[in-house]
Amino acid sequence: MELETVDKSKMILRFLTYLPLLFLLVGSFSCAEKQQEPFSFVQLCDTQLGMGGYEHDIQTFKQAVRQINELETDFVVICGDLVHNASDSSYTDFKTILKGLNIPSHLVSGNHDVGNIPTDTTLQYYRETIGADYYQFDHKDHSFMVTNTQLWKVEVEKESEIHHAWFEETLNNLGEKENPVFVLGHYPLYTERPDEEDHYYNLPMPTRKRILELFMENNVVAYLSGHTHKLTKNTYEHIQLVSGETTSKNFDDRPFGFRIWQVSSDSLSNHFVTLKSVDGDSIRVSPSK
């Protein structure tokens, strides 16, 4: 009897010794589970109301909203050029359609929103009418940075410097957290090769180089942009760079539509969804009232 009691206390002691380890194991499993929670989100590009015909672009944007609402995705990003000509009336139309979404949206500014050469006036107008032009948000252990690529494309006094300092500091901080990072912008970094000449559809070489270095140092997994009006997909090391199809006008005969990004801890992919009931430019629209 006594022996048995001793054995029992030994067992209890052993159990108590290993108890913290057990908690640690359970804790790390639940952490791993949390990080693995998959999700998806939508990339819309260049809704640019007025680029492919004002009524056309209104109808295609509405159709995109309808189709997105039928999907089970977490949120939408719109990679800039929300409208073709920034004005109270175009932004009111844009925001009215956007309100129809039943999931959150995150907006990026494009050259048609803040101007090819942004000024205090255009930036202030965008910030008052639409909201911040650069910011960061998190979603399910992933981080997202929305940039204003116009401030990289051209040097805007004070603004470009502040934007770049914010970008470097924020991305370096995110890098320390080790969350995968998505960066969103309007201009692609480059369209064919990282060392290509500067042109209308890319960012200037020194800036492009520095951004790619920062991407590599800080766990950036993808850079999503618009602006090209044709599907532009590249991979830099392991980083996916995608400018997608628009809902306004495509220069490469791709159909109108949007991309769905599917994210899990061990995979990242995107695929295209065509807009229904929209056939090139032959979409029927009712006269505006």
Ligand SMILES: [Zn+2]
């Ligand atoms: Zn653009």
